[in-house]
Amino acid sequence: MTLRFTPIPTDIVRAYQAGAPDANGQTPERAVSDGVGVPCRHCLQNVPAGEGMLVLAHRPFPAPQPYAELGPIFLCAEPCASGETESLPAILNAPDYIVRGYGPDDRIVYGTGAVVPTAAIPAEAEARLADPRVAYVHVRSARNNCFQVRIDRV
Template sequence: MSVHFHPLPAAEVSAIRANRIDAYGNPVERAICDGPGHPCRACLTETAAGQPFLTLAHRPFEGQNAFTETGPIYLCESCAGTPPSADLPAILSAPTYIVRGYSSNERIVYGTGQVTPTAEISTYAATLLARDNIAFVDVRSASNNCFLCRIKPA
């Protein structure tokens, strides 16, 4: 099975940039990158030194239940985003990440979460997505547990 890495949806990113309110109802923070970059969830690259970026609490789920985690993310203030791709995103440059499967009702499927070497993320995600009870896979920081991107079947 082929997989695609998905950034945050463009409409969602546009709404965040327009209303400047995060998942908790707090104002989005704006700063200038002093390098090294911050991983943008819209373009899936790191912000360049001197580039403005946003920091906010975000919940990458449509509904809410006990499994819909909220955490900090970064967005470039004005990047164009990126389409889903089979290529490993540039923001995934650490040695390992937490990779975890979710059901169609946005609940963690127990036993799927594991710290995964970066080079094995696509293979592990494909294995998970081949299961009938897995709708999507999220990639999170192994050190901070921050949401980075979503993986879906290609």
């Protein structure tokens, strides 16, 4: 199975970069990156030290519903290219992450969530996506539950 690590869509990112309200209805906060632990969820690279960044609440689901978690993320403040890739993105550099499957209704598929070592993410995502109930997978911080990237079947 071929996997695609899918960042937040460009149109949504450009809206945030232009000052559109986040999932809490607030204007994204602007800050300067210190280069440590600031993964942009669009280019899937860390925001370099000294560069502008946005801090905002994001809901990586099409509509609010009980399973549509929202939380803080970082983005480059200036337009960056989509980091869509078929390999493990650079931002996934912690020891482990939560991997969780979601159905076509954008709800958690129970029994698919686990904390897994970073190197095992592709294999764990493949295992979840082999389940016909799972439409896509989220990778989230194992420490803070922040959304990192979506994984889709190609």
